[in-house]
Amino acid sequence: MRNNRIVGVFVDEETFDKAVRDLRSSLIEIEDIYAPIPVHKAVRDIAGSSKLPVLAYILGVLSIASVLAFLYYTAVIDWPLNIGGKPSNAFPSFIIVTLVLTIFLVTVLSLFAFSISSRLYPGQKAEVIDERALDDKFIIVLNADKVADAEKKLRDKGAEEVILYNRKNE
Numbered sequence: 001m002r003n004n005r006i007v008g009v010f011v012d013e014e015t016f017d018k019a020v021r022d023l024r025s026s027l028i029e030i031e032d033i034y035a036p037i038p039v040h041k042a043v044r045d046i047a048g049s050s051k052l053p054v055l056a057y058i059l060g061v062l063s064i065a066s067v068l069a070f071l072y073y074t075a076v077i078d079w080p081l082n083i084g085g086k087p088s089n090a091f092p093s094f095i096i097v098t099l100v101l102t103i104f105l106v107t108v109l110s111l112f113a114f115s116i117s118s119r120l121y122p123g124q125k126a127e128v129i130d131e132r133a134l135d136d137k138f139i140i141v142l143n144a145d146k147v148a149d150a151e152k153k154l155r156d157k158g159a160e161e162v163i164l165y166n167r168k169n170e
Contacts, residue, residue: 004144005031007129008154009137009161013039016138019157020045023140028153032141034133052117056110063105067098129165141165
């Protein structure tokens with residue numbers, strides 16, 4: 001399914017960013033991009049906005065509710081302690097614990113959600129398309145099976161080099 005790819009290598013960020021915009025406006029599906037520096041415009045053009053902040057908000061609300069329910073259950077219902085006649089349901093004493101546990105739960109659950117959405121699993125072998133992307137080159141990867149005449153399109157957009165990549169090369 002993802003065997004044949006066309007890899008376009010670009011030298012500078014401006015040409016790379018313009019190529020990404022032109023390819024997206026031509027309704028060509030870009031499989032992935034690699035860059036040595038963060039290129040936020042290109043990432044936004046390809047992926048759109050992230051839904052992770054919305055998920056973190058929902059996880060935060062659920063975490064607050066869960067932590068408060070847990071604290072209420074343990075302090076009032078399951079194991080009430082009468083200390084000097086103070087009420088068992090002393091809400092101000094729950095605030096700090098709720099804040100700390102909410103931050104912890106949102107952080108850990110957001111990390112898991114990001115790992116699952118990015119397909120980052122323990123023990124997974126990294127697939128390196130072109131090692132020069134870590135140094136000074138900008139890379140655009142197109143699926144050769146879905147894009148007709150992809151090599152010509154990448155060269156027209158300013159690619160310095162166009163490479164046919166398939167998994168059998170590994």
